[in-house]
Amino acid sequence: MTAMMSEALSTPSAGALPELGRHAPPLQGVRVLDLSRVLAAPFCAMMLADLGAEVVKVEHPNGGDQTRHWGTAIQGGERTYYLAINRSKQSIAIDFSKPEGANLIKALARESDILVENYLLGTLERYGLGYEDLKAENPKLIYCSVSGYGRTGPGAARPGYDSVIQAESGLMSITGEPDGEASKAGVPICDITAGMYATQAILAALVRRLRNGYGEAIDIALFDCTLANHASVAANALLLKKPPGRFGNSHADIIPQGLYHTADGPLMFHVGSDAQFARFCTDVLGLPEVAADPRFVDNDARRANRDELDEIMSARLRTRSKLEWLPLFRAAGVPAGLVQNVLEALTSDESKAREMVCEIDHPTAGRINLVNSPLKWKESSLATPKAPPLLGEHTDRVLRERLGLDDGSIERMRTEKIIY
Incomplete structure (x- = not known):
């Protein structure tokens, strides 16, 4: 390990946030390390980016986030699924199964405020990147884990996918026509709401840290979030002690x-x-x-x-x-x-008036339209939306600017396939 890299890997902990201008995005200056893939946790990290946080998305050099290969490819080769949930991030490609790659993640965690991950139980711990490991590196780190069934309980080791969660949580049993088959929602609602709950928990943990200086470990489960989403349906089930039925496009309680x-x-x-x-x-x-x-x-x-x-x-x-x-x-x-x-909804007058579609310059696809953040502010602002990054687009920049690595160290790690 070079002397410069050794110095970079001892970067001091994050914690103190810069002064915020009156009209600046509320999370300006907050650093997020996004170790997540697919939908729920990347959606959370994207919301933090919308709020002004600097989000660095860590992907595997061999193919990156699975969603880069899902959906329809548009001009330039990028795919719709990935583009939907990764705006305004930076992408670095690191193989942290290799010790030197894991050390890069530790160094980035030392100077980050928030880490978001959704690996299977025990995966990150194998590489020294679990909560307790990184808490030792940065006691102020807010470490958010998003999974199908949480980090405790009988399902903790199971992979969690939205469609299965919809079935197991009871959501499918109340969706569809009364005499028809149980049906899942048209969007991956368990993933999306889990990402929203994760964002809420992270923001609360950030406020807590500003008050007492301590980091936090957050455990978000798609199953838990979907049960919470049942709201009055859950109250009916628990208080009346019978399973709710399906009412199609009608409502169980409010008529008509x-x-x-x-x-x-x-x-x-x-x-x-x-x-x-x-x-x-x-x-x-x-x-x-x-x-x-x-x-x-x-x-x-x-x-x-x-x-x-x-x-x-x-x-x-x-x-x-x-x-x-x-x-x-x-x-x-x-x-x-x-x-x-x-x-029709996205191009409606209502959508236009609320600026719910944004135009973004993409490096390979050109000018593209994507859904904008739904958050609106009177005094502060949201971050200007930026194109979802190409795989490893910002690897060199982040390693130079965040960790102080020189070109020689970066090129050596690329040759050794530690980074892309």
Whole structure:
């Protein structure tokens, strides 16, 4: 090991954050070491990047993140799945199964604030990169592990995949038509919400560290997060001691809600209170007598007589087109909307007004459109979105600027296939 590399690998711990300008992104100056792949944890790291953190994504030199090979390839060869969840990061390619590669990770962890990982139980510990190992290197490090079933319990060693979690958590049992088969959600919702919970926990741990100076180990499980997502459905199951059923596009507890066919296509609406129901019957349907009917006068009555109400509404809604009904819903203050496909939603006036699609210059694909962060701020700002990185695009820069390695050391490690 060269003298310069030895000096670099003794980088002091992170901890003190720089002063933040009034309008700066809230995590500006925070350093994140992203050792994750696929979706849940990379989604978390991307949210931290949106908030201004400097995120360094560590990938294996042989192919990188699995999602680089998933989805459809666009111009330049990058694939849609990877592009969706890795904006605004830097990529370095290190083989940490080799001791010198593991030492590079330790050096980066010493000067990082947050580490995000989602390896199988015990994997990082084999290379001296587990929480206890890196806590010894940097006591202020916030170390977040995202897995299918958590780091404790009977499933701790199992790999966790969204579709299986949807099945095991009960989510599929409540999704789909009442008389149909259980169905998974159209997006990997367990992964996405686990990434969101992980971000929330990291931010809380960061506040805690600012107050007492200590790092933290965070254990996020897709299974746990999906159970938490059940909310009122879980309360029904626990308090009523029976498994909830499937209601398709309707709601288990709030009536009426659902997808109803008009003369020329479907319309989705939600009546959330008795007052809204009265307006819905009178000002939308033109059936004030339905609002006064004892079978429908309050939500408990409507729930007990769901089928009868459904028959009345369905017949009435088929008498006009969806674009004739929609203004009546709007005027009455009853939530309703057309069923749009994803591309229609992304290119809608609402999406444009909220700047939910961003244009990014990509080094191989050119100018591309990606979904933007949904977070909006009054005083501070989000980081300007940048293109998801190419594999190892920033290896040399990070090793030079963060660890002070010289060109000779970098080239030697590349020749020895420690880095890419």
